[in-house]
Amino acid sequence: MTYFDALLLGILQGLTEFLPVSSSGHLVLAQEVLGVKQPGVSFEVLLHLGTLLAVLIYFRSQLALLVRSIFDANMKRERAIVGYLVIGTIPAGLAGLLFKDFFERAFSNPAITSLMLLVTGLILLSTRFFKTGGKRVGVLSAVIIGIGQAVAILPGISRSGTTIAAGMVSGVKPSEAAEFSFLLAIPAILGATVLKSKELLALTSDFLGQYLVGTVFSFLFGLVAVYVVLAVVRRGKLDYFAYYCFAAGAVGLYLFL
Numbered sequence: 001m002t003y004f005d006a007l008l009l010g011i012l013q014g015l016t017e018f019l020p021v022s023s024s025g026h027l028v029l030a031q032e033v034l035g036v037k038q039p040g041v042s043f044e045v046l047l048h049l050g051t052l053l054a055v056l057i058y059f060r061s062q063l064a065l066l067v068r069s070i071f072d073a074n075m076k077r078e079r080a081i082v083g084y085l086v087i088g089t090i091p092a093g094l095a096g097l098l099f100k101d102f103f104e105r106a107f108s109n110p111a112i113t114s115l116m117l118l119v120t121g122l123i124l125l126s127t128r129f130f131k132t133g134g135k136r137v138g139v140l141s142a143v144i145i146g147i148g149q150a151v152a153i154l155p156g157i158s159r160s161g162t163t164i165a166a167g168m169v170s171g172v173k174p175s176e177a178a179e180f181s182f183l184l185a186i187p188a189i190l191g192a193t194v195l196k197s198k199e200l201l202a203l204t205s206d207f208l209g210q211y212l213v214g215t216v217f218s219f220l221f222g223l224v225a226v227y228v229v230l231a232v233v234r235r236g237k238l239d240y241f242a243y244y245c246f247a248a249g250a251v252g253l254y255l256f257l
Contacts, residue, residue: 001043001210005034010214013047014054014221018182018229020161020241021248022120023051028113028155029252045196046211050218052189055182058226062183084137084180088146089187095150096191107155114252116156121245123158123165128239133171137180141170145177149184156249159185160229164238178233182226 012030016023027044056063066085069078096103106112135141148166152159160181167177232238 001207003210003213006043006207006210006214007217008034009043010047010050010217011221013044013214014051014218014223015225016158017048017051017185017218017222018055018160018225020120020124020158020164020229020238021245022117022152022156022158022161023048024107024154025113025117025120025156025158026248028107029110029248029256032110032256043211043214045193046215047218048189048192050215051222052186052193053219054222054226055185058223059179059183062179063186066183081137081180081183084139084142085183085187087139087142088149088180088184089191091143091146091150092153092188093191095153096195099153103153110252110256112154113156114249114256116154117245117249117252120156120158120161121242121249124161124242124245125239127165127168130165130168132174132236133168134173135171136176137167137172141167141172141177142180144170145172145180145184149188158245159188161238161241164233174233174236174238175230178230 009027009030012026013023016026024044027047065075065078066082069075069082073079137145145163145166148162149159151157152162160178163181163184164174164177167180168174172180232240
């Protein structure tokens with residue numbers, strides 16, 4: 001893996017982790033096109049850590065309140081959000097444990113990834129027809145959003161797009177659904193990192209420079225993507241990304257089917 005490969009994959013991860021176009025799908029296709037094989041450690045985990053840092057920095061104020069609420073019974077809404085995040089994390093955790101082999105096989109098939117990008121396009125396009133709700137996240141909507149996140153383990157299914165759409169389906173205000181989606185990414189990325197911790201501990205210095213470049217660029221472009229997605233959701237234009245997913249999925253099917 002060259003420095004250019006690492007830089008390109010870092011930018012792809014940073015932008016697509018939060019833009020509703022599937023980071024995992026883009027990494028699968030990009031590595032296939034570039035012929036890049038992850039050496040030794042799981043490079044994708046390090047790229048996810050870069051985007052994790054981006055969301056931690058953007059939502060630092062909200063996260064500080066959520067942590068405080070654990071020790072302050074008067075902060076009822078913040079404490080409830082902590083509970084909803086736990087609830088929303090459970091479906092993906094169960095799916096990852098029960099269907100680990102299935103998901104891993106899907107990651108090795110760029111044709112399936114391309115097909116799933118088309119599915120993501122349909123999910124995003126459907127948001128055009130949702131009646132905008134004004135509810136806050138609750139138990140039921142947390143479950144629905146969590147199921148959306150579980151489905152998005154498949155490469156090509158956008159985690160952010162699916163969870164935001166799931167929130168909108170359950171009547172949650174779009175901007176709040178988007179913020180909850182980003183906060184829900186934190187335990188998801190941390191969980192994936194823990195599962196890959198043995199590989200991270202086996203990190204060698206052979207590609208340390210490339211790893212660092214990829215992680216830094218995934219962080220920088222992930223931060224940009226958070227700003228972009230929240231602005232797009234507030235304007236009710238989430239479906240705009242559907243056309244890109246249709247195009248990317250169609251090109252992928254042409255190349256790999």
